[in-house]
Amino acid sequence: MDGLFRQSGEDAHMWCPQLPEIREALHSLGAHSPAWCPQAPAEHSGRVPKREASLSCGEQQDTPQETALDISLSYICKFLTLCALAQPGATTDGNLLDLMELMCRAGLDVGLRLLPKTDLQQLLLQLLENIRQWPGKLQQLCSALSLASDHHHNLLALVQFFPDVTSRSRRLRGQLSLVVIARVLNQQETLPLWQEKAQLLVLSRLLSLMRPSSLAQHLDAGPSPPCQEQQPKASAELDHKVCYLCHSLLTLAGVVVSCQDITPDQWGELRLLCMQLDRHISTHIRESPEAMHRTRLKDLAAQTYIRWQELLSHWQPQAQYFSPWEEI
Known part of the structure; x- marks a missing residue:
C-alpha cells in the first residue's frame, strides 16, 4: 500500500x-x-x-x-x-x-x-x-454520452450503467434517455430537450415517430435486393430490425417516465402519452407465430401502457373520478 x-x-x-x-x-x-x-x-x-x-x-x-x-x-x-x-x-x-x-x-x-x-x-x-x-454539467455530459455509440442497443446499455439510486443518477437516466431517443430519430435539434418541465410533452412527440412503419422508412435506406427471390428475406430482416429498434426506444421511453417526479398538473401530459403509445405503437404490431420479436415488442408495449395507467390512476385529479352515487 x-x-x-x-x-x-x-x-x-x-x-x-x-x-x-x-x-x-x-x-x-x-x-x-x-x-x-x-x-x-x-x-x-x-x-x-x-x-x-x-x-x-x-x-x-x-x-x-x-x-x-x-x-x-x-x-x-x-x-x-x-x-x-x-x-x-x-x-x-x-x-x-x-x-x-x-x-x-x-x-x-x-x-x-x-x-x-x-x-x-x-x-x-x-x-x-x-x-x-451540478446540474450545470448535465447537458454537456448527456451530449457526450449520447455520442458514445451509433447503435441503439449500446446506447440503451449505456443508460443502464447509471442505476436509479440517487437523485443525480435518476435525473441523468431520464435526461440521457430522452436525448438518445431524439438522436436516434434525428430530432435532437428540433425539440426542447433540456426543459425539465417539458420532457413528457417532448416524449409524446417522439412517440408519434416511433410507429413501426415510420421506423421502417428510417432504416430502409440501403439498396433494394438485386433479385426478387431475396426480397422476402430482406423484408423479414427489416421487420426484425424495426421491432428491435422500437423495443429499445420504448424501453428508453419507460425510463424517461419512471425518472419523472409526476405531479397532478402533469396528468394530462401522461394521459396523452398513453394515447400516443396505443395509437402509434400497440395497434400497429401484428403478432405472428413466425415473428416472436413482434410478440416481445407487443408485450413490452402492454407492460408500459399498464405502468403509465397506474401512474394516471394515482395522480388523477379528484374531479375526474367516477362516482356512481354522484347523481343520487
Whole structure:
C-alpha cells in the first residue's frame, strides 16, 4: 500500500492515475484504440463473445484468461472509485466528465467483454456525485454520452450503467434517455430537450415517430435486393430490425417516465402519452407465430401502457373520478 502514496514535503497524498494512464491500462487489457468505438451487438454483427459461445457449448466456467481479465477490470474500477472517494475535490469537472465518457465507452467495448457491471456502476455513481457544477454539467455530459455509440442497443446499455439510486443518477437516466431517443430519430435539434418541465410533452412527440412503419422508412435506406427471390428475406430482416429498434426506444421511453417526479398538473401530459403509445405503437404490431420479436415488442408495449395507467390512476385529479352515487 505504500506505493499508493507519494510524499510531498511532510504530507502524504494518495496517487490517483490520470486519464492517459487509465486509457493505456484499458488498452493493454484489450480495449479498442484509438477511437474507442464499441462494436454492434452480437445479434447484428454475427460475432459471439467467448463467454456466450462457451455457455452455449455447455461450459459453465470462464477460461483462466477471461477470469484474469474480469479481475483486472474489477480492480481498476474499484481503485478509481477509491480515488474518487478519498479525493473528491482533486479532479476538475471537465476531467470527471472525460473519465465518465471513457469508462462508459470501455463498458461497451467488446474487447473488454463488457466490464464487470456492478463495479463500473459504483464508479460512475461516485464520479457523478463528485461533479461540483451540478446540474450545470448535465447537458454537456448527456451530449457526450449520447455520442458514445451509433447503435441503439449500446446506447440503451449505456443508460443502464447509471442505476436509479440517487437523485443525480435518476435525473441523468431520464435526461440521457430522452436525448438518445431524439438522436436516434434525428430530432435532437428540433425539440426542447433540456426543459425539465417539458420532457413528457417532448416524449409524446417522439412517440408519434416511433410507429413501426415510420421506423421502417428510417432504416430502409440501403439498396433494394438485386433479385426478387431475396426480397422476402430482406423484408423479414427489416421487420426484425424495426421491432428491435422500437423495443429499445420504448424501453428508453419507460425510463424517461419512471425518472419523472409526476405531479397532478402533469396528468394530462401522461394521459396523452398513453394515447400516443396505443395509437402509434400497440395497434400497429401484428403478432405472428413466425415473428416472436413482434410478440416481445407487443408485450413490452402492454407492460408500459399498464405502468403509465397506474401512474394516471394515482395522480388523477379528484374531479375526474367516477362516482356512481354522484347523481343520487
